[in-house]
Amino acid sequence: MTTSPFSQHVRPLLSASIFAALLAYSPLGLAQPAEPPGPKAPTDAAPPGPTGAGAPTGTPPGDESAKVGAPVVPAAPVVDHLPTTVAPESVVAKTAAEKTKGAGGSFMDTRLTWTFGDDDVLHRTGATQPLSPLPNIGDRPGYRLFFDNLNSRFTGRENVSHLVMYRKMPGFIPNLDTEAALVLRFDMQELAANNQNVNRALNDAGSYLRIFYKTGEDVKAKKAYGVGLVFFPLDTDRFRLGYLYDISWGGTNATRNESIFPRLVGSSPGLKVQYDGPGFYFFGGFKTAQIVQPQTNLRPGATSGNEVEVVRVAETNYGFLGGAGADLGSALHADVGGGYFQQGRFEFPDMRPPPDTDRQAPRVFTYGGSGRLVFHKDMPTPQSIDFLLYRNDPNAPMQLFRPEVYKPGELAYSVAVEFTRLHQNLHDPDPGKSGASKIQPAHAAAIQGVIKIDYARIGLAAIYRDLPFVLRNVPSFVPFEALDTTTTKTQNEIFFAGSLDYYFEKLKLRPGIGGGVQLPATFSAESNVGNASADRTVVVRSQGNVSILPLGAKRKPIYQTRASLRWDLSDIFAAIGWVQMVHDPDATIVTRDPTEGTIGIRTFQSSTFFGFGMTLQARY
Numbered sequence: 222m223t224t225s226p227f228s229q230h231v232r233p234l235l236s237a238s239i240f241a242a243l244l245a246y247s248p249l250g251l252a253q254p255a256e257p258p259g260p261k262a263p264t265d266a267a268p269p270g271p272t273g274a275g276a277p278t279g280t281p282p283g284d285e286s287a288k289v290g291a292p293v294v295p296a297a298p299v300v301d302h303l304p305t306t307v308a309p310e311s312v313v314a315k316t317a318a319e320k321t322k323g324a325g326g327s328f329m330d331t332r333l334t335w336t337f338g339d340d341d342v343l344h345r346t347g348a349t350q351p352l353s354p355l356p357n358i359g360d361r362p363g364y365r366l367f368f369d370n371l372n373s374r375f376t377g378r379e380n381v382s383h384l385v386m387y388r389k390m391p392g393f394i395p396n397l398d399t400e401a402a403l404v405l406r407f408d409m410q411e412l413a414a415n416n417q418n419v420n421r422a423l424n425d426a427g428s429y430l431r432i433f434y435k436t437g438e439d440v441k442a443k444k445a446y447g448v449g450l451v452f453f454p455l456d457t458d459r460f461r462l463g464y465l466y467d468i469s470w471g472g473t474n475a476t477r478n479e480s481i482f483p484r485l486v487g488s489s490p491g492l493k494v495q496y497d498g499p500g501f502y503f504f505g506g507f508k509t510a511q512i513v514q515p516q517t518n519l520r521p522g523a524t525s526g527n528e529v530e531v532v533r534v535a536e537t538n539y540g541f542l543g544g545a546g547a548d549l550g551s552a553l554h555a556d557v558g559g560g561y562f563q564q565g566r567f568e569f570p571d572m573r574p575p576p577d578t579d580r581q582a583p584r585v586f587t588y589g590g591s592g593r594l595v596f597h598k599d600m601p602t603p604q605s606i607d608f609l610l611y612r613n614d615p616n617a618p619m620q621l622f623r624p625e626v627y628k629p630g631e632l633a634y635s636v637a638v639e640f641t642r643l644h645q646n647l648h649d650p651d652p653g654k655s656g657a658s659k660i661q662p663a664h665a666a667a668i669q670g671v672i673k674i675d676y677a678r679i680g681l682a683a684i685y686r687d688l689p690f691v692l693r694n695v696p697s698f699v700p701f702e703a704l705d706t707t708t709t710k711t712q713n714e715i716f717f718a719g720s721l722d723y724y725f726e727k728l729k730l731r732p733g734i735g736g737g738v739q740l741p742a743t744f745s746a747e748s749n750v751g752n753a754s755a756d757r758t759v760v761v762r763s764q765g766n767v768s769i770l771p772l773g774a775k776r777k778p779i780y781q782t783r784a785s786l787r788w789d790l791s792d793i794f795a796a797i798g799w800v801q802m803v804h805d806p807d808a809t810i811v812t813r814d815p816t817e818g819t820i821g822i823r824t825f826q827s828s829t830f831f832g833f834g835m836t837l838q839a840r841y
Contacts, residue, residue, distance in 0.1 A: 330611075331382040331841055338834025340364055340801075349826050350810055360410070363832060366781045366801065367762075368682060368718035368737045371467040371669070372605045374477065378836070380409040383426055385611045396435040396447070403428045404611050421476065425455040425488070429610055439499065448496050451610070457491035457508040459608055462542055462558045463591045464639050466605040468665040468686065470589070470693060471542060471560050473508070478694055478764040481562045481587065482510040483701075486535045493542075503545035511535040514565040515573070515582060531573070538563035554602045559590035567701060569648050571656045583658055585701055587693070589643035599633035600671070627676050627724065636670040645689070645696050647703040661703040663689035680720040680735070687713040688742045691761055698744050698761075710756075712776065714742040729789040736782030741807060743776050760807045768809050771823045777806040793841045803830040 340363030341353035351362050360378040370377060384407065389400035406426035411418065435447040453460065456473055463469035472479045473489040482489060491508030516532045544558025564585040574580045595602050643663040651657070666685045671678060688711040692698055704711060718737030725731070741760050748757040760768040760776055770776070785799035810826040813819065 327384070327386045329382055329384055332838065333380055333840075334360075334378050334836060334838045336360060336364075336378050336834055336836045338364070338832065340832035340834075341830045342833070343829065343831050344827060349830070350808065353830075363803075363830070364801075364834060366737075366783060366803070367716060367739050367779070368735070368781070371465060371667075371682065371684070372603070373466055374474070374479075374607050380413075382407045382409070383611065387612060389612075392432075394434075398433045398435070399431070400433075400612070401430045402611050427453075427459045427611060428455050429453050431610070437499075444497075444499075446497050446499060448494070451493040451495075451506075453491045453493070453508075455490055456488040458489075459610070460491060460493055460506060460508065460542065461608060462544065462560050462589075463641055464556060464593045464604070464637070465667050465669065466607055468639070468641060468667055468684065468690075469605075469608075470591075470641065470643065471540065471562065473510070480694060481540065481564070482512055482538060483564055483585075483694065483696070484513045486511040486513060489540075491540075501545070501547035503543075505541075505543040507542070508540045510538050510540070512538045512563075512565040514538075515568050536565075538565060552596060552598055554595040554597070556593045556595075557590065558592075559588070561588040562586060564696070567648060567658070569701070572648065572658070583646075585646055585696070587643055587645045587696065589641065589663075591639065591641040593637060593639040595635065595637045597635040599631065600635040600673075603635060603637055603669075625724070627673070627726070629675055631673070631675070633673045634671065636668070639667045641665045641690070643690065643693060645693070645703075647697055648701055650699075650702055650705040651707075659703050661689055661697065663687060663693050665690045676724045676726065678720075678722050680718075682718045682737075683716070685713065685715050686742065687711070688744060688761060691742050692764055695764060704744075708746065710745040712740070712743040712745075715740050731787040731789075732785070733787070734782070734784045736780070739779045739781070741776060741779065748772060768807055769823050770807065770809060771825065774825075779807060780804040794837070794839050796835070796837050798833075798835045800833045801831070803832075804828055805830070 335358065337356065337358050338361075339353065339356040340361045341349065342356075344353065346352060346354050353361070353363060360376065364378065365376055375381075384405045385402055387400070387402040389398060391397070392399050404426040406424050408422050408424075411422040430452040431449060433445070433447055433449040435445045437446040438444060439446075451460075458473045458479075460471075461469045462471040471481050473482060473485065474480055475482075475485050480489075489508050489510040491506060493504060493506035495502060495504035512535065513533050514536050516534050516536075540560060540562040542558065542560040544556065546554065546556035548554050564587060566582040566584055568582070572582050574582060641664065645661045645663060646658050647661050649657040649659040664685070664687050667683070669680075669682045671680045673679075689697060689704065691714060698704060716737055716739035718735065720733060720735030722731055722733030741762050743758050743760050745756050745758040748755055755772040757772055758770045758775060760770060762768070781801070781803045783799055783801040785797060787795060787797045789795050806825065806828040808826050808828065809823050811821045812824050814822050
């Protein structure tokens, strides 16, 4: 196949650019994703390292604080941090002269992961879906269990690096600070795939400009109070609503089906304004997006009432966000937030404006709110690192690899309860209401808790999502159309998960076990087969991940479990081994009708899968 001149030169240019950036910013410190321009994020809310129990993704299903953001390696669903304490002075050692020039500097945050294993040793390749080849090196979708990484976008097995070009300078106005960061994410796995898709291998990961005016401070706690303005020139995916990443909303990551703006063209820049006070904060902001939507115009020269031409253009749509939070005592914290997002215009024929009218089709939009209560003792208020800004400010340090701290005889816990309700303006499917729209509600809720006793940790989690919330970014099962409750039926998703691990300090070993049960969301409608009728059910695990069940079949609970062992080899290096078992009776495959011979029919595939793996990961 002939290679275009562009594809011949784009990869060498990209490689040269990366090499030049590394040479230009060789004195690199460790990445310190910092708190948003809101209340300072507790230092315990640092990104996780490979999990103590070796889970491919995540925190104990109840520990948001331990599992904030950066990728972690396969293990049980209890997160752990690599035992490295990075003192602020070791990241940026400043002389008095240097401080006058500003704080911070460029740095990198890198995760390199080597994984070997097989997610299904019981079946030959091609006998089940998703495909499971012979044991090999690399990541697999089958390694991820439904309770993994509830508070992060990452699976934990990425080979990824962030290059952050950061600078902070005092302003010419007293009490004013200015800072900026260009944050580039290098996905080495995408680069190694050699698919010529530079946008997936290199992308913006939250670049920003920030102005902060200090109105007061807590010297003892090293907290500054005041007004901060954050300008996102490229993208606002880190600026979201909700608190647990898995049920957050308002994001803009279209490549992961997490964009609140359907048919988004390019990215979505924005602005956030926040005031931080002693024990409280409140914020507001907006983002803009170019969405392809119809414009209806009379054809030039056409007689009034004749043909109309529908032209689709990328038009500006807006999203508005706001919220607040406060400590209601030493053990109780509350947050609340809400937003409104425009999502283009309807394209259904019955919703187009008639000829001789100078107007557009009605808007699609979503509005709603989220709230959270956190009860905690000797643990910080949890926050996902994927909502935070990358910073390298020694006056507001966040330690990237903060080790888990154990105190013999100590009892510490954190319990977070969260609820979200959305309202989406969608096309009304009722034939008797042609051209009408209706508001479809969507709901989600989560309870996460972690208890730490001596060197043991117990994690629990429960999540509820109805079908409209699972498909909130489509939106709905039929895009832009509300569910017809008279002819269809839906079932909501709910799952429970738990985990337990124990840390042997002298041996640097952490065995762990975790598991859960899930009832996935479903959509059912009546199908006619000959002279008979039967329900056809579709299991909706997530947007774009569905299983069509055989006629008349109903969903069944899914069980998943994992046991793992983690061994810390150094401050930056860990080895993890694990085995996992999945029982999924809702998985189906297309086979030929044994009686007819040519027609494809849906049948259940084997429901039990056994896998294993080992991972070596360095984080620095």
